[in-house]
Amino acid sequence: xxxxxxxxxxxxxxxxxxxxxxxxxxxxxxxxxxxxxxxxxxxxxxxxxxxxxxxxxxxxxxxxxxxxxxxxxxxxxxxxxxxxxxxxxxxxxxxxxxxxxxxxxxxxxxxxxxxxxxxxxxxxxxxxxxxxxxxxxxxxxxxxxxxxxxxxxxxxxxxxxxxxxxxxxxxxxxxxxxxxxxxxxxxxxxxxxxxxxxxxxxxxxxxxxxxxxxxxxxxxxxxxxxxxxxxxxxxxxxxxxxxxxxxxxxxxxxxxxxxxxxxxxxxxxxxxxxxxxxxxxxxxxxxxxxxxxxxx
Amino acid sequence: xxxxxxxxxxxxxxxxxxxxxxxxxxxxxxxxxxxxxxxxxxxxxxxxxxxxxxxxxxxxxxxxxxxxxxxxxxxxxxxxxxxxxxxxxxxxxxxxxxxxxxxxxxxxxxxxxxxxxxxxxxxxxxxxxxxxxxxxxxxxxxxxxxxxxxxxxxxxxxxxxxxxxxxxxxxxxxxxxxxxxxxxxxxxxxxxxxxxxxxxxxxxxxxxxxxxxxxxxxxxxxxxxxxxxxxxxxxxxxxxxxxxxxxxxxxxxxxxxxxxxxxxxxxxxxxxxxxxxxxxxxxxxxxxxxxxxxxxxxxxxxxxxxxxxxxxxxxxxxxxxxxxxxxxxxxxxxxxxxxxxxxxxxxxxxxxxxxxxxxxxxxxx
Numbered sequence: 001x002x003x004x005x006x007x008x009x010x011x012x013x014x015x016x017x018x019x020x021x022x023x024x025x026x027x028x029x030x031x032x033x034x035x036x037x038x039x040x041x042x043x044x045x046x047x048x049x050x051x052x053x054x055x056x057x058x059x060x061x062x063x064x065x066x067x068x069x070x071x072x073x074x075x076x077x078x079x080x081x082x083x084x085x086x087x088x089x090x091x092x093x094x095x096x097x098x099x100x101x102x103x104x105x106x107x108x109x110x111x112x113x114x115x116x117x118x119x120x121x122x123x124x125x126x127x128x129x130x131x132x133x134x135x136x137x138x139x140x141x142x143x144x145x146x147x148x149x150x151x152x153x154x155x156x157x158x159x160x161x162x163x164x165x166x167x168x169x170x171x172x173x174x175x176x177x178x179x180x181x182x183x184x185x186x187x188x189x190x191x192x193x194x195x196x197x198x199x200x201x202x203x204x205x206x207x208x209x210x211x212x213x214x215x216x217x218x219x220x221x222x223x224x225x226x227x228x229x230x231x232x233x234x235x236x237x238x239x240x241x242x243x244x245x246x247x248x249x250x251x252x253x254x255x256x257x258x259x260x261x262x263x264x265x266x267x268x269x270x271x272x273x274x275x276x277x278x279x280x281x282x283x284x285x286x287x288x289x290x291x292x293x294x295x296x
Numbered sequence: 297x298x299x300x301x302x303x304x305x306x307x308x309x310x311x312x313x314x315x316x317x318x319x320x321x322x323x324x325x326x327x328x329x330x331x332x333x334x335x336x337x338x339x340x341x342x343x344x345x346x347x348x349x350x351x352x353x354x355x356x357x358x359x360x361x362x363x364x365x366x367x368x369x370x371x372x373x374x375x376x377x378x379x380x381x382x383x384x385x386x387x388x389x390x391x392x393x394x395x396x397x398x399x400x401x402x403x404x405x406x407x408x409x410x411x412x413x414x415x416x417x418x419x420x421x422x423x424x425x426x427x428x429x430x431x432x433x434x435x436x437x438x439x440x441x442x443x444x445x446x447x448x449x450x451x452x453x454x455x456x457x458x459x460x461x462x463x464x465x466x467x468x469x470x471x472x473x474x475x476x477x478x479x480x481x482x483x484x485x486x487x488x489x490x491x492x493x494x495x496x497x498x499x500x501x502x503x504x505x506x507x508x509x510x511x512x513x514x515x516x517x518x519x520x521x522x523x524x525x526x527x528x529x530x531x532x533x534x535x536x537x538x539x540x541x542x543x544x545x546x547x548x549x550x551x552x553x554x555x556x557x558x559x560x561x562x563x564x565x566x567x568x569x570x571x572x573x574x575x576x577x578x579x580x581x582x583x584x585x586x587x588x589x590x591x592x593x594x595x596x597x598x599x600x601x602x603x604x605x606x607x608x609x610x611x612x613x614x615x616x617x618x619x620x621x622x623x624x625x626x627x628x629x630x631x632x633x634x635x636x637x638x639x640x641x642x643x644x645x646x647x648x649x650x651x652x653x654x655x656x657x658x659x660x661x
Binding site for chain 1: 346347348367368369371373374375377378379381383384385394395398399442446452
């Protein structure tokens with residue numbers, strides 16, 4: 001009896017080992033990916049608290065001997081010309097990105113709702129037409145859009161950037177939101193309309209709150225897109241007081257010396273709003289808000 | 297409460313007519329079931345009454361008002377949806393209060409009505425919960441509560457029980473019926489389950505292919521189905537429908553099967569067949585009107601038992617006659633084995649005869 005029973009545990013052990021092998025392989029892969037994304041950020045942070053001299057040393061100081069917040073102080077000091085510029089760029093970026101985000105939500109919400117709920121002539125054509133822009137690299141539109149902006153007198157205004165970012169961000173925003181509206185049962189609106197709401201009230205009171213995760217996702221997407229955009233901002237704006245952060249940060253490069261700690265501090269502060277946005281809003285992504293609405 | 301009249305109601309999508317010339321009247325305080333297989337147009341009809349989709353032609357009256365072009369909110373209706381459609385972000389209390397808030401009732405009155413509805417439906421302790429924290433039966437109650445809190449002219453119910461488990465369904469069935477009796481409410485109730493229609497409704501409107509097939513009390517529909525569709529749809533197990541050929545010889549009218557056996561008809565049934573414009577006649581018989589014999593009897597038709605299904609109260613025996621399935625019920629103490637030779641005797645008084653071409657019931661006059 002015992003001789004027959006013996007092979008079983010061994011093969012079980014072997015199977016467990018194989019599974020473990022895959023699992024460890026996965027972990028190592030994830031670890032590699034984590035380092036790949038995190039190391040540059042860590043290096044950015046470390047460099048930003050070094051002195052200008054320490055940043056240039058070779059072999060590098062892995063951990064700064066004399067950590068200093070001088071770069072940050074300089075950037076955030078409104079008395080200092082560097083600080084003045086940085087704060088202005090930051091404000092410009094914030095303005096352009098926020099305006100883009102708000103407009104994009106205002107346009108994408110009703111558009112996505114219409115694509116999801118109504119049938120109208122040309123619906124499919126329009127729906128795929130909004131994607132047409134995304135089939136081409138953004139740079140292709142650089143010159144045509146510049147000519148267009150010049151013709152309508154928007155060169156060197158933030159309006160040119162907001163309009164451009166909208167045309168780039170909206171198609172995906174509409175697609176994203178349509179998916180959310182498709183998942184909200186139409187019976188909820190019907191119930192609201194029977195309960196005494198107009199179609200518009202049903203949308204505002206019932207559907208909008210339920211699509212909050214979608215709206216937030218769309219907003220974050222538009223914000224990040226506008227916040228990080230470089231090439232259009234570089235082309236459309238030439239006046240110093242209008243530059244946005246991605247373009248403005250270039251000023252830390254110069255012919256003879258580059259202020260690496262200052263550059264890295266500015267880069268770090270540029271990434272702060274995006275990270276904060278994610279941390280604050282991420283819980284809305286995971287929550288399934290329509291749970292309990294309908295029984296399947 | 298109010299009566300509802302549908303007049304020549306049509307809803308078409310392109311060339312497809314989902315609802316086809318449906319006319320019927322629902323009396324004040326009446327419980328009418330719209331029943332039929334899926335795709336028969338019953339839910340579309342209900343949505344037309346609710347105003348959720350526009351009508352193509354015809355008229356809808358609620359009370360004495362034509363509501364054809366009114367918004368759902370102005371029709372003074374309440375609706376219970378198959379999937380309940382509770383507002384997931386609102387508590388049960390707010391779900392019940394929503395229709396009243398939309399009508400701008402004062403806060404105290406809303407509170408009074410919500411608590412009254414909750415008391416009637418026995419869910420006072422659930423008022424603060426969110427829909428996702430409720431069981432299926434409780435969600436169903438909230439949906440019902442949201443409809444009755446407002447005291448509308450008409451209640452529309454779209455398969456409200458079909459998502460419940462079997463036991464709860466039977467329980468809620470009697471609760472809705474009780475609710476109708478207490479409130480004297482006008483209810484239009486859509487279901488695909490003929491048993492729900494038969495057990496709950498004052499009258500049932502049987503629909504198929506967008507057409508109204510028959511509109512009568514369940515007893516009448518059961519006893520006198522207007523056509524073969526209604527005959528086979530209402531009643532369980534379904535009525536057996538056997539295609540036969542009519543002929544008259546020596547003054548006697550007989551139905552002949554392709555299998556060779558003949559069935560002599562009573563005088564009344566013979567008259568029905570003689571008035572038909574075709575020789576093709578379909579014999580319809582419910583399981584309880586067919587007598588099963590285990591030995592040859594004059595007038596009984598030989599057949600072979602195919603399956604035997606004991607249910608406890610009765611045993612259902614299936615056999616094939618002329619290529620059609622025949623259901624017979626026998627008391628459980630009569631043992632029938634599959635493939636056993638049996639003889640089936642049809643009750644002339646309670647058999648149904650249909651025109652084999654138009655599928656309509658044959659009439660004696």
